[in-house]
Amino acid sequence: MKAMTPFGFAMADRRCLDEKGVKLFSRRLEERHYRLAERYKVHPFMAARYEELLGPVGARELLELQPGDILRAIRVNTLRTNVDALREMLEEKGFALRGYWIPYTLIVEEEPIPIGATHEYMQGLYYVQGAGSQVPVYITDPKPLQRAVDLCAAPGGKTSQIAQHQRDTTPIIAVDISPRRLQALKNNMNRLGVRSVIALKLDARLAPSVLGESRFDYVLLDAPCTGEGLLPLEKGRRSERRPEDLVDRLCLQIELLEAAARLAACNATIVYTTCSIAPEENEYVVSRVLERHPELEPVEPLVKPPVYRPGVTGFNGVEFDERVSRCIRLYPHETRTEGFTVCVLRKRCAGIGGEGMSS
Amino acid sequence: MRVEEEVCRYRRGGYELLASFLSRYVGDSQRVLRGLEVVMVEHEAGAELLLVPSRVYRLLGGLCSLVYTAGLHAASLRRGRLLPTLSLGQLVEHAIVECYVVLPERLVAKLTYGRSIIVEPRGLRHRLRDACNPVAVLAENGRFVAWARVERQADKLLIKPLVDVGWYLRSGV
Numbered sequence A: 001m002k003a004m005t006p007f008g009f010a011m012a013d014r015r016c017l018d019e020k021g022v023k024l025f026s027r028r029l030e031e032r033h034y035r036l037a038e039r040y041k042v043h044p045f046m047a048a049r050y051e052e053l054l055g056p057v058g059a060r061e062l063l064e065l066q067p068g069d070i071l072r073a074i075r076v077n078t079l080r081t082n083v084d085a086l087r088e089m090l091e092e093k094g095f096a097l098r099g100y101w102i103p104y105t106l107i108v109e110e111e112p113i114p115i116g117a118t119h120e121y122m123q124g125l126y127y128v129q130g131a132g133s134q135v136p137v138y139i140t141d142p143k144p145l146q147r148a149v150d151l152c153a154a155p156g157g158k159t160s161q162i163a164q165h166q167r168d169t170t171p172i173i174a175v176d177i178s179p180r181r182l183q184a185l186k187n188n189m190n191r192l193g194v195r196s197v198i199a200l201k202l203d204a205r206l207a208p209s210v211l212g213e214s215r216f217d218y219v220l221l222d223a224p225c226t227g228e229g230l231l232p233l234e235k236g237r238r239s240e241r242r243p244e245d246l247v248d249r250l251c252l253q254i255e256l257l258e259a260a261a262r263l264a265a266c267n268a269t270i271v272y273t274t275c276s277i278a279p280e281e282n283e284y285v286v287s288r289v290l291e292r293h294p295e296l297e298p299v300e301p302l303v304k305p306p307v308y309r310p311g312v313t314g315f316n317g318v319e320f321d322e323r324v325s326r327c328i329r330l331y332p333h334e335t336r337t338e339g340f341t342v343c344v345l346r347k348r349c350a351g352i353g354g355e356g357m358s359s
Numbered sequence B: 001m002r003v004e005e006e007v008c009r010y011r012r013g014g015y016e017l018l019a020s021f022l023s024r025y026v027g028d029s030q031r032v033l034r035g036l037e038v039v040m041v042e043h044e045a046g047a048e049l050l051l052v053p054s055r056v057y058r059l060l061g062g063l064c065s066l067v068y069t070a071g072l073h074a075a076s077l078r079r080g081r082l083l084p085t086l087s088l089g090q091l092v093e094h095a096i097v098e099c100y101v102v103l104p105e106r107l108v109a110k111l112t113y114g115r116s117i118i119v120e121p122r123g124l125r126h127r128l129r130d131a132c133n134p135v136a137v138l139a140e141n142g143r144f145v146a147w148a149r150v151e152r153q154a155d156k157l158l159i160k161p162l163v164d165v166g167w168y169l170r171s172g173v
């Protein structure tokens, strides 16, 4: 028998969904959800989700956002320059910039030419990266000498940010499945002068069997997602967002996070992040993996953004592991950044000695 | 890392070639390469020289067949000729003391569209000899802009970029 959602998409072939998962996608829609959907040109199921997540006012605020409301940001490449020097160079060319709570981030207020087309950009002095996208690495501050793996790495925004934190002293294994995106990663590492990256063309789900178990003390998983956090930037395509996309993504996300857990060494930090504000792709995924991995413990990040919301512990009547409240949510209408969710997990050692790191 | 015994395309090689190329531009080429291994990756059309820190090099052997790239792509070898890359220029920009020309912003702008330019050498900072080929083109902020061929034309210089940092935008990747 096939379990059907009110929208008629079949769940039976989505074997990764457990009972709670099926319930997450079975939603009763009210008249007001259809009205919200109609007004903002989104799928009624999505409208109902936004309303539950953000409340009626928050949902409208999110859906009202225009691309211009989102901060334009760059990350200064501190491997090649410093914030003051770059700021001076760009301001001399007519850019209006201001600082941000992340010390190496600059917000672009006015750009006489596109910020991605200056000589300083070509010279590798900065990377154009949304302010939200800079949060996961910044708040977990990978240290020099921590052996790092970035599981969905291309085009290398966060890989090069990790290298910046580690002052490019420590090997970073950057894994991605797409050769086209790996080429972009290669160009970016060359432009930014990052030396310590080994890029692998690999399905990250296979990474533990290739790289070995319990090997890394910093594991970043910036998982492929529906990109729901980018909603304000994509006016035209909103209506194409479907609940099925969420199911598709979360099945892969669970498998990828399982791989991340296996790669992590004793006491390692695992950073699970998506550019999505969907609880289905974040807290649900993390809760599912926590069920099978008692050695993982969600923890608070080292630094917290000045504006954020805690992880949600339930959605559509489904309860998640309550420790996911330690996740960090960035809502575009509150932070003026792309929406992001970040969950930080620590892998505890099994007994004295645990699983050590060896090279 | 699980180290498997396999024939690896990523092997040490090309150090002498690279050091000798760099010695035209920097005082002490061994110094700019300190701490880095030169790795040669052969492929059908020639080979690539990569620069990787020693710690990274030690991991390459075990990952070999999966490696898409590693470290900085410093140069390509085609029919015995060494073609320097942008990242090599960026790596040594602060150490360049010979075979360079410094261009003002408006000329850098032309060059980064991949266009040749003709300039009056008077008033430009440069150190050029006949043996300089290619020449490192720098911007006034001291940053690397291009490897270029420079030809004298009467009392002017024709600067033809071989590879310039505008490529990062033009490549579209």
Ligand SMILES: C[S@@+](CC[C@H](N)C(=O)[O-])C[C@H]1O[C@@H](n2cnc3c(N)ncnc32)[C@H](O)[C@@H]1O
Pocket (backbone or CB within 6 Å): A151, A152, A153, A154, A155, A156, A157, A158, A159, A175, A176, A177, A178, A181, A202, A203, A204, A205, A222, A223, A224, A225
């Ligand atoms: C959100 S993007 C990563 C962005 C990147 N972390 C950055 O900051 O520049 C997700 C990436 O996951 C990759 N991907 C998707 N499925 C994958 C898999 N099974 N294994 C490895 N990479 C995968 C995609 O090719 C894509 O590059």
